[in-house]
Amino acid sequence: MNIKLVIPAIAALLVCNVSFAAHHEMAENPNEAVAVNWLKAGATGKAETIAYVSEHLAEDGMVYGDRYVGFGFTFNPDDDSKMVIDRIIPGSPASKVLQSGDEFVVVKGVRVSKRTMDKLSFRGKPGEPVKVTIKRDGKRLKTEVERGIISNNYGKAELMADLESGDASNWAAELKVNEVVSKDSVVYVWTTRKDRDVTVDLPFEAHVVTRFLFNDAGQVQGVGSLSEDRFVLEQTGYTISR
Numbered sequence: 173m174n175i176k177l178v179i180p181a182i183a184a185l186l187v188c189n190v191s192f193a194a195h196h197e198m199a200e201n202p203n204e205a206v207a208v209n210w211l212k213a214g215a216t217g218k219a220e221t222i223a224y225v226s227e228h229l230a231e232d233g234m235v236y237g238d239r240y241v242g243f244g245f246t247f248n249p250d251d252d253s254k255m256v257i258d259r260i261i262p263g264s265p266a267s268k269v270l271q272s273g274d275e276f277v278v279v280k281g282v283r284v285s286k287r288t289m290d291k292l293s294f295r296g297k298p299g300e301p302v303k304v305t306i307k308r309d310g311k312r313l314k315t316e317v318e319r320g321i322i323s324n325n326y327g328k329a330e331l332m333a334d335l336e337s338g339d340a341s342n343w344a345a346e347l348k349v350n351e352v353v354s355k356d357s358v359v360y361v362w363t364t365r366k367d368r369d370v371t372v373d374l375p376f377e378a379h380v381v382t383r384f385l386f387n388d389a390g391q392v393q394g395v396g397s398l399s400e401d402r403f404v405l406e407q408t409g410y411t412i413s414r
Contacts, residue, residue, distance in 0.1 A: 207359040215347035218340035236396030237324030250339035278305040359384040369408040376407040
């Protein structure tokens with residue numbers, strides 16, 4: 173048992189019976205400790221995150237990412253000089269046109285560079301076609317991708333690959349656990365995360381609610397979260413416009 177969790181729990185007993193009930197319930201459900209430590213590992217470092225996820229995510233476990241309107245691909249954001257596709261989300265608009273390894277050269281008339289990386293028109297109205305120039309196998313190709321609604325869900329192999337490609341030097345963040353609630357195999361954890369956007373060098377914080385689903389073996393079968401994405405953008409100087 174983590175002594176840092178025990179001390180606040182003892183102090184809470186002196187404050188109100190509701191807090192006592194919540195912490196007592198946590199002691200009854202070991203899945204809560206796994207969920208909290210999963211998030212703490214994710215805010216500590218790359219090696220800690222990879223080790224914890226590898227151990228506690230079921231082999232057939234799923235990660236349920238944020239829904240958004242766009243193309244439907246992932247890339248390594250730590251390479252700020254170019255944008256090369258790592259993974260295509262199955263069933264997305266990108267899956268009909270693009271391939272892993274494609275490098276974006278021009279997006280809707282804007283040449284891709286370190287300066288323009290956050291100004292590219294991947295997001296916007298669904299159903300709208302966006303003209304792009306890509307580099308594939310050393311050749312430049314012009315095509316277009318029609319934006320769509322993306323459900324970014326993926327399995328353990330894809331998650332581990334994404335974690336391995338991350339930059340360990342700017343991984344750590346400040347994390348506060350506000351509340352933990354569970355029933356049977358489902359655990360909800362409400363946290364406040366403080367971090368810094370390295371692109372604009374500005375700090376931000378966001379409330380995040382993460383939902384964990386556990387299997388009978390006590391491993392994470394599914395995990396997904398909701399966060400204050402718009403609030404984060406506003407804190408780092410971005411605006412949302414039509």
